[in-house]
Amino acid sequence: MVQRVHSGAVYGIDGYDVTVEVDVRRGLPTFQIVGLPGTTLRESRERVLSAMRNSGLSWPSGRVTVNLAPADVQKQGAAVDVAIAVGISACSRDDPPPPVRRDAVLLGELSLNGELRPVRGLLSIVTAAAGRGASVFVVPGVQAWQARLVPGITVLGADHLADVVAWHRTGAGLRECEDADEPRRAPEAPREAVSFFALSAPAARRLAVLAAAGRHDTLLVGPPGTGKTRLCRTIGALTPACSCEEAVEVTRIQGAAGLARRAHLCGERPFRAPHHTVTRAGLIGGGAGLRAGEVTLAHHGALFLDELAEFAPAVLDALREPLEEGRVAVSRGPGARFWPANFQFLGAMNPCRCGSFGSSRRACCCTASARARYGNRLSGPLLDRIDLFVEMEEAADWTLHDGVVEPRAVSALWEEARSQVTTAYARLNRISGAAGGSRRSPELSECRRWLDRDSADYLDRAKRSLGLSIRSLIRTARVAHTVAALAGRHRVRRSDVAEALSFRREALPTLSRR
Known part of the structure; x- marks a missing residue:
């Protein structure tokens, strides 16, 4: 009987599903992993064998074959270790687990004593699996907070292989993790x-x-x-x-x-x-x-x-x-x-x-x-x-x-600047929906909405005198928009455009000669 356990791997920064298929049949005792396993996965044979034995789990006698599907994609990383071990353990049972546990996604690297270790790209894997409909995830306990960042799923944290196998058999032994916290405050500035x-x-x-x-x-x-x-x-x-x-x-x-x-x-x-x-x-x-x-x-x-x-x-x-x-x-x-x-x-x-x-x-x-x-x-x-x-x-x-x-003056200057930046950043967010942090270059017509008539005429004259390209014109308008936001205004004035133009390379003596 072939046992299937769901897991995942990461390619670049993107996660994808991996189905672990385990088959145990009569023959000489061998353990083979197929399905384009990478170097780390080829070495998982020794990790899984030692982890199962040190966890008090029996190793089946006979020929053990593990297939990692899809077979045409090379798998890297050790996130499927625990899924392989659970699949091998399940082959010794005649009663399959119910769908809620059979369809769960198991992720984790195994140490030789059976402990679950963190895996690379866990959040990417969970995000991809949740997108195709998976709802229950068993992950290393130290990484449960990452999985909880994905909404609408059940996350079970595990510290040892024996606990995962017991849960897969009986549904007991693991508890659901709490919701993820809001991001903690960034560290103080250096x-x-x-x-x-x-x-x-x-x-x-x-x-x-x-x-x-x-x-x-x-x-x-x-x-x-x-x-x-x-x-x-x-x-x-x-x-x-x-x-x-x-x-x-x-x-x-x-x-x-x-x-x-x-x-x-x-x-x-x-x-x-x-x-x-x-x-x-x-x-x-x-x-x-x-x-x-x-x-x-x-x-x-x-x-x-x-x-x-x-x-x-x-x-x-x-x-x-x-x-x-x-x-x-x-x-x-x-x-x-x-x-x-x-x-x-x-x-x-x-x-x-x-x-x-x-x-x-x-x-x-x-x-x-x-x-x-x-x-x-x-x-x-x-x-x-x-x-x-x-x-x-x-x-x-x-x-x-x-x-x-004085130290107090240093802190005061910094806090005042931080306050100015935070307020202007939020104002730009409200106006454009994607603060100055957006990489998308706005259309020229969008930039025109920020300018009053005087500032628009001034920018047009600067375009002709400095030879600004359309892209440079848009970039200048974005800078002028930020200058206005720092001043607490939504509309760009002529003085804002003048300050923005002072930062163009065409207006600087050394850079303009390049």
């Missing part, structure tokens, strides 16, 4: 970010507040030591925490990538900072096993690329689609998968190879052609998708006040 913000000049604080409130894509250019990296990290720390829905999606992606280490849902936004040697597959996704790239891991958070011009031009150009659409197409095999990539881009770079162009302290040793080649590593279409361009000045003129700032 002390260095708070201090840097307080010690920064007003122009730097204004930039940080503006970029965080609208989650605007930002590029900082300046000599080394001007605070580009720390300002980008400060922007990430200022951005409001994730909503409940965003936190669930971030948890799902990080869990599938093996990055989830918390025992609760957290509202902290991801902040990814890959090295400049990252490959296209590492940034966009793909490669062996179809892994999520940095743009997907930064979903609902920030992607910080330091030393931007040192990245390979082909790698940088791969950012065009996610910056425009908020998703990325990862092609592998017969089709393409679309993964979320709604991130805030933060970039920092030197103005030239030696880094001293525009510095009042050090002379630049690069030729004009060398500076042009360095700047041309960033293509025009990529730069067209960035909202804020800032030329960072020397530290003496930009970052430090005279005197010492």
Whole structure:
């Protein structure tokens, strides 16, 4: 008699159903797993055998064959360990379990003593299985909170294989887990970010507040030591925490990538900072096993690329689609998968190879052609998708006040900025339904609704004088909309457009020469 037990696996960041079929027949005692098992699953034979024996469960005599359906999809991970063990144990019984237990989805990796261990991508697997109608899930107890994030299902937490087998036979031994909690408050901002913000000049604080409130894509250019990296990290720390829905999606992606280490849902936004040697597959996704790239891991958070011009031009150009659409197409095999990539881009770079162009302290040793080649590593279409361009000045003129700032004043400045950002972010959400954090570029007609007649005429004149493209025009309108939101207004005024235009690369002396 063939026993079927439902389980699941993860491919990239997407979960899919796996049906474990177990057949025991007379013959020489062997144990074989078929159905394209990956390396981890091929090793599960030893884990399952030891776990069953150490749990006091009998091992059937004869030939044991386990099939993982669908057989044409390679399975990775150890989430089906417990399903294999339960299926083998059920083969020794003549009475099948009732449908409520027969149709349950069993997930968990087995240790050699029978304990259930966490699995990668559990939330993705549960989400996919619930979407096709599964309603009862048995998961490792330490991960039950993740499964409870999916509404309308029954989650049973288990710590040991013997408990799962007993429940599968009798329906007793496991209890339903409570509902998932709301996301816990994001951790306090790093002390260095708070201090840097307080010690920064007003122009730097204004930039940080503006970029965080609208989650605007930002590029900082300046000599080394001007605070580009720390300002980008400060922007990430200022951005409001994730909503409940965003936190669930971030948890799902990080869990599938093996990055989830918390025992609760957290509202902290991801902040990814890959090295400049990252490959296209590492940034966009793909490669062996179809892994999520940095743009997907930064979903609902920030992607910080330091030393931007040192990245390979082909790698940088791969950012065009996610910056425009908020998703990325990862092609592998017969089709393409679309993964979320709604991130805030933060970039920092030197103005030239030696880094001293525009510095009042050090002379630049690069030729004009060398500076042009360095700047041309960033293509025009990529730069067209960035909202804020800032030329960072020397530290003496930009970052430090005279005197010492008291700790209370530091906290007060930070809390005031956080309050401004949170209020403006919520106002943008109410107006557009998808705050400045939306990667979807609005239509020009939608931008016109934000502007009064005077500001619209002013923006049209700026378009002609600066040679702005339609995309740059839309990005400028979005920044002006955020400026208005920070001022507590729904309509954009001429002064808001003027401030937004001051952040365009066409209006900046160094960047406009690229």
